[in-house]
Amino acid sequence: MSQGPGDPAAVGGAEPAVDSPEAALAVAEEVLERALRGGATEAEVLLTAEDSALTRFANSEIHQNVAERSLEVNLRFVVGSRVAVIGTDRIDPSGLRNLVGRAATIARSCEARPDWPGLPAPQPAPGRAPVAWAAGTAEASPEFRAEAVREIIAEADTAGVLAFGSFSTDSEIIAVASSTGIRAAARRSASQLLTVHTSPDGGNGYAEAVAMDATTIDARALGREAAAKARASDNPVDLPPGDYPVVLEEYAVVDLNDMLGYVGFSALAVQEERSFFEPGKRVGSELVTIVDDATDPVGLPTGFDYEGIPKQRVTMLEAGVCRDLVYDSATAARAGRTSTGHGLPAPNPWGPFPLNAVWSAGDASRDELIGGLDRGLLVTRFHYTNVVHPKLAIVTGMTRDGTFLVEGGRLVGPVRNLRFTQSYVDALAAVRAGGRERRALRGMLGATVVPALRLEAWTFTGATQH
Amino acid sequence: MLRSPAPQMRDLTDRALDTATQQGAGYADVRVVRRRDESIAVKSGHVEGVAMGETEGFGVRVLVDGAWGFAASDRLDLTEAERAAALAVRIARASATALRRRVELDDRPPAHGSYETPVEEDPFKVPLETKLADLLAADAAARRSERVAFTESMYAAQREWKTFAASDGSFTEQVLTSVGTAVEANAIEGDELQRRSYPDAGGGFRAAGYEYVRGLDMVDQAAQAGEEAVALLSAPQCPAGVTTIILDPSQLYMQVHESCGHPSELDRAFGTEASYAGTSFLTPDKLESRFRYGSDLVTIVADATAPGGLGTFGWDDEGVAAQAVPLVQNGIFSGYLSSRETAPRIGRRSGGAMRADGWNRIPLIRMTNVSLLPVPGMTIDDIVADTDEGLYLAYNRSWSIDDRRLNFQFATEVAYEIKNGKRGRLFKNPTYTGITYELWRSCDAVADASDWVMLGTPNCGKGEPSQSARVGHGVSAARFRNVQVGVGKW
Numbered sequence: 011m012s013q014g015p016g017d018p019a020a021v022g023g024a025e026p027a028v029d030s031p032e033a034a035l036a037v038a039e040e041v042l043e044r045a046l047r048g049g050a051t052e053a054e055v056l057l058t059a060e061d062s063a064l065t066r067f068a069n070s071e072i073h074q075n076v077a078e079r080s081l082e083v084n085l086r087f088v089v090g091s092r093v094a095v096i097g098t099d100r101i102d103p104s105g106l107r108n109l110v111g112r113a114a115t116i117a118r119s120c121e122a123r124p125d126w127p128g129l130p131a132p133q134p135a136p137g138r139a140p141v142a143w144a145a146g147t148a149e150a151s152p153e154f155r156a157e158a159v160r161e162i163i164a165e166a167d168t169a170g171v172l173a174f175g176s177f178s179t180d181s182e183i184i185a186v187a188s189s190t191g192i193r194a195a196a197r198r199s200a201s202q203l204l205t206v207h208t209s210p211d212g213g214n215g216y217a218e219a220v221a222m223d224a225t226t227i228d229a230r231a232l233g234r235e236a237a238a239k240a241r242a243s244d245n246p247v248d249l250p251p252g253d254y255p256v257v258l259e260e261y262a263v264v265d266l267n268d269m270l271g272y273v274g275f276s277a278l279a280v281q282e283e284r285s286f287f288e289p290g291k292r293v294g295s296e297l298v299t300i301v302d303d304a305t306d307p308v309g310l311p312t313g314f315d316y317e318g319i320p321k322q323r324v325t326m327l328e329a330g331v332c333r334d335l336v337y338d339s340a341t342a343a344r345a346g347r348t349s350t351g352h353g354l355p356a357p358n359p360w361g362p363f364p365l366n367a368v369w370s371a372g373d374a375s376r377d378e379l380i381g382g383l384d385r386g387l388l389v390t391r392f393h394y395t396n397v398v399h400p401k402l403a404i405v406t407g408m409t410r411d412g413t414f415l416v417e418g419g420r421l422v423g424p425v426r427n428l429r430f431t432q433s434y435v436d437a438l439a440a441v442r443a444g445g446r447e448r449r450a451l452r453g454m455l456g457a458t459v460v461p462a463l464r465l466e467a468w469t470f471t472g473a474t475q476h
Numbered sequence: 477m478l479r480s481p482a483p484q485m486r487d488l489t490d491r492a493l494d495t496a497t498q499q500g501a502g503y504a505d506v507r508v509v510r511r512r513d514e515s516i517a518v519k520s521g522h523v524e525g526v527a528m529g530e531t532e533g534f535g536v537r538v539l540v541d542g543a544w545g546f547a548a549s550d551r552l553d554l555t556e557a558e559r560a561a562a563l564a565v566r567i568a569r570a571s572a573t574a575l576r577r578r579v580e581l582d583d584r585p586p587a588h589g590s591y592e593t594p595v596e597e598d599p600f601k602v603p604l605e606t607k608l609a610d611l612l613a614a615d616a617a618a619r620r621s622e623r624v625a626f627t628e629s630m631y632a633a634q635r636e637w638k639t640f641a642a643s644d645g646s647f648t649e650q651v652l653t654s655v656g657t658a659v660e661a662n663a664i665e666g667d668e669l670q671r672r673s674y675p676d677a678g679g680g681f682r683a684a685g686y687e688y689v690r691g692l693d694m695v696d697q698a699a700q701a702g703e704e705a706v707a708l709l710s711a712p713q714c715p716a717g718v719t720t721i722i723l724d725p726s727q728l729y730m731q732v733h734e735s736c737g738h739p740s741e742l743d744r745a746f747g748t749e750a751s752y753a754g755t756s757f758l759t760p761d762k763l764e765s766r767f768r769y770g771s772d773l774v775t776i777v778a779d780a781t782a783p784g785g786l787g788t789f790g791w792d793d794e795g796v797a798a799q800a801v802p803l804v805q806n807g808i809f810s811g812y813l814s815s816r817e818t819a820p821r822i823g824r825r826s827g828g829a830m831r832a833d834g835w836n837r838i839p840l841i842r843m844t845n846v847s848l849l850p851v852p853g854m855t856i857d858d859i860v861a862d863t864d865e866g867l868y869l870a871y872n873r874s875w876s877i878d879d880r881r882l883n884f885q886f887a888t889e890v891a892y893e894i895k896n897g898k899r900g901r902l903f904k905n906p907t908y909t910g911i912t913y914e915l916w917r918s919c920d921a922v923a924d925a926s927d928w929v930m931l932g933t934p935n936c937g938k939g940e941p942s943q944s945a946r947v948g949h950g951v952s953a954a955r956f957r958n959v960q961v962g963v964g965k966w
Contacts, residue, residue: 357525431964
C-alpha cells in the first residue's frame with residue numbers, strides 16, 4: 011500500500027493549543043519565521059481554527075447530528091516571483107518542518123510569474139473592527155440545537171406538516187501573518203437555522219435566519235412561517251410559463267445577489283472582460299443600491315479578509331448605476347490601486363468576492379409589494395440556479411417552496427414550480443419596489459442582507475409537476 | 477505492497493470504539509483519513525498557483541438508542557479519540573430527543589482487507605516540472621488564435637489513505653488516487669463570451685495515475701478547443717424549437733448524473749435531503765410498480781468496481797463491499813443507491829454507496845459510478861449518419877434541475893447542426909430542456925462500446941455541512957427525439 015504522507019508515529023504527537031486569536035497569531039508567526047528561514051523571499055500564513063456543529067432534521071426528526079474541530083494552516087511561500095501554496099493541519103514541529111520543506115521545493119520548481127505584484131502591504135483599517143463573535147454561538151451545545159429543532163417540529167406538528175432543515179453553529183479563530191508586516195487575528199461566529207416544511211397536500215414552505223449569535227434566532231417563529239407557507243401552497247395548480255411580473259421574497263433575492271457577485275462585481279470578472287459591469291453605466295433601477303459592508307451588524311461582520319487586509323465598504327451599485335468593484339491584492343495591483351479587503355484564501359483562481367453584500371431597503375410593506383401586482387407571481391425561493399451566459403448574466407433555475415399566483419394585488423393560490431431563464435442584469439432594471447424589511451441570509455459565500463423586491467417582468471421558460 | 481496498519485492507528489481506532497461502546501453506543505465506527513491534494517492553475521500562460529494540501533483526522537459515528545451522533549477531529553491522539561467518541565455519544569443522545577423511527581442497520585458481514593487504486597505512474601512522483609510543462613503546452617495550444625481572450629488550465633491529483641474500523645470488528649484500509657486536467661479557451665467579442673473546454677470545463681478526472689493525463693492528447697485537443705471558441709463568436713444562435721438531439725459523451729454524463737444518479741439516491745427518496753438538495757420523483761412505490769424510466773435501450777448501473785471510475789473503491793464508508801447495482805434495466809426503474817440504514821426499509825441490503833468527503837464528514841448515500849451501458853449495433857458516427865435533422869450537443873456549460881429531479885435544463889458549449897446524416901455548422905449558446913423520464917423514454921439510439929468512455933466529476937455537492945464527492949459516469953452517446961432546444965431570450 012502506498013506510503014502515507016505523514017509518519018504514523020505522529021499519532022499522539024504534541025501540537026500547541028490554538029484557543030485564542032493571540033495563540034493563533036503566535037503559530038502563524040512561527041510558520042512565517044520558519045518559511046523565511048527556509049528560503050522564502052516573501053511569505054504569508056493564514057491560520058483558521060474552527061469548532062463547528064450542525065444538527066439536521068428530516069421527516070420531523072433529527073437524522074444527522076455532527077460536530078467537528080479542525081485547524082488549517084495555509085502558507086503562501088514566495089521565492090522571487092515563484093509562488094507555492096501549501097496547506098496542512100499538522101502544526102507540531104515535524105508537521106511545520108514538512109510544510110516549509112515542501113513549500114520551498116515546490117516554489118523553486120514553479121514558473122516565475124511576470125505579473126507577480128508581491129504580497130500585499132498592511133493597510134490602515136477604516137474604523138474599529140466590528141464585533142464578529144458571540145459566546146452564545148461558540149458555546150451552543152447539542153442539547154441547545156436539539157431544543158430549537160424540537161420547537162420547529164412542534165410548529166410543524168401543529169400545522170399537520172413535516173419539518174426538514176438544519177441548525178448550524180460555527181465558531182472560528184482566524185489569523186494572518188505576512189512578511190510585509192500584516193498581523194491580523196480575530197474570533198468569528200456564525201449560525202444558521204433553516205427549515206422546509208412539507209404538507210401532505212403538496213404544499214411546501216421555507217424559512218431561514220442567519221445570525222452571529224445563535225441565541226438570537228427565534229426557532230418557533232421560523233417554524234410558524236414555514237408551516238403557514240406550506241399550508242398556503244397546498245394543492246398547487248399548473249400555470250403556463252411566460253413573462254410575469256413578480257415579487258421575489260428575500261430568499262429569492264439572495265440568488266440575484268450571489269450570481270451578480272460572481273459574474274459581475276468581482277474585479278477579476280471585469281479585468282477578464284466577462285462582466286456586465288462598467289463604471290458609471292446604469293444597469294439597474296434607481297431603487298437598487300448594493301454595498302458590500304462587513305461592518306453591518308445585521309449580517310455576519312468581519313474585520314479583515316483572508317489576506318489580512320481590513321474590509322472596506324464598497325458601493326457596487328448606487329441607485330442602479332455601476333460604481334465600484336471588490337478587489338483582492340492581485341486584482342488591485344493590476345488596477346493600480348489597493349485591495350478593498352475581499353480576498354479569498356490562496357490559491358484563488360476565482361478572484362475577489364463580496365461576502366457581505368447589503369441591499370438598500372425600499373419603502374413597501376410585504377402587502378404593498380404584492381398589492382402592486384396586477385397579475386403576477388409571488389416567488390419564495392429559487393433552486394439550483396446556474397449561469398447560462400456569464401456576460402449577459404443569464405441564469406436558469408427553478409422556483410421552490412411556495413410559488414403563488416397574484417391577481418388584482420391579492421394572492422389567488424399556489425402554482426406548480428416553474429423554470430426561469432432570465433438575465434439578472436435585466437432583472438435589476440426591472441425592479442419597481444423594494445421591501446422596507448430586510449433579512450440576513452446565507453448566500454453562496456458569506457452572508458447578505460436583502461429586501462423583498464417587486465419586478466416588472468421575469469421570464470419563466472418551463473414548468474414541472476409539483 | 478500492502479503493509480500492516482500502524483499499531484498507533486489501531487490504538488486510536490480501538491480507543492474511539494471502546495469509548496463509544498462503553499458510553500452506550502450500540503454501534504460505532506471510526507474512519508481515519510489522510511488526504512493529499514495537489515493542484516496547478518494556469519491562466520493565459522502564467523502559472524497562477526501551485527498548491528499542495530494535506531489534511532488528516534478522524535470521525536467517530538455512533539448509534540445510541542437508535543439515533544445517530546458524529547464527532548470529528550484533526551488531532552490524532554488518544555485523548556482526542558476519547559473526547560470525540562464521548563461527544564458523538566452525547567450528540568446521539570441529543571438526537572434521540574427528536575426521534576420518530578429508530579435506525580436499524582442491515583446485517584452486512586464484518587469487512588476486512590485492503591484496496592488500492594491501480595496506478596501506473598504515480599502522479600505524486602511525476603516531477604512538478606513535467607506537470608507544469610505539460611499543462612503550459614496545452615494552455616499555449618489553446619491560445620494559438622489571437623482572438624482567444626484568455627485561457628484557464630488546471631491539473632489536480634488527490635490521494636486518500638483511509639482506515640475504517642467498526643464495533644463489529646470490521647477493519648479495512650484503502651488508498652484511493654485520482655487525477656484530472658482541463659483546458660478552457662475563452663473568446664470574447666462585445667457582449668458575447670464563448671468558452672470551449674477539453675476534456676471537461678471542471679476537469680476530466682479518472683481514478684488513475686498520470687498515465688491518464690498523458691493519454692488525453694491535450695495539446696492537439698486544446699488547439700481545437702481554442703479554434704472552436706473563436707468560431708463560435710460568429711456562429712448563429714442556436715435556434716429554438718423541438719428537434720432530435722444527440723448528446724456527446726461530454727454532455728451525456730451530466731444528463732445521467734443529474735437525471736438518473738441523484739434521483740436514484742434512496743436518502744433523497746426518503747426525504748432526508750429535502751431541505752437542501754431536494755427529494756426524488758423516483759419514490760419506492762415506483763420500484764414496486766416497475767416504473768418506466770426510459771426506453772428499452774436504457775440500462776443504467778451503479779458500479780463501484782468499474783475500472784478507472786472516480787467512484788471505484790474496495791468498501792464504502794460503512795464497510796460494505798463494492799458492487800454493481802442495476803438502477804434502470806431496459807428502461808425499467810429497478811434499484812437505488814443505498815446504505816445500511818435505508819436499504820432494509822425497501823427490503824434490500826445496502827448497495828454500498830455510503831461515502832464521506834474526508835475525515836470530518838459523515839458518510840452519505842452518494843453516486844459511485846453511475847453509467848449508461850453501451851448498446852451494440854451503432855457507433856456515434858452511425859447514429860449521426862442515421863439522423864436526418866437535429867443537433868449534436870457537446871461539452872457541458874451549465875446545468876439545472878428541479879428539487880425532485882424532473883424538469884432539467886442544460887446548456888452546452890457547442891451544438892453542431894445535423895442535416896441528412898452529416899454534422900454541419902456550429903450554433904452558439906445551445907440549450908435544451910425537458911422532463912427526465914420523457915427524455916429517457918424518447919431515447920432511440922445508444923452508441924456501442926467502441927465509443928464508451930469513463931468520465932466523471934470531482935465535485936458533486938450534497939449534504940449539510942456541504943460535501944463534495946468524486947463520482948464516475950461511463951457513457952457513450954445517445955439520441956433523443958422531440959426535445960425542446962433554444963430556451964430563453966437571446
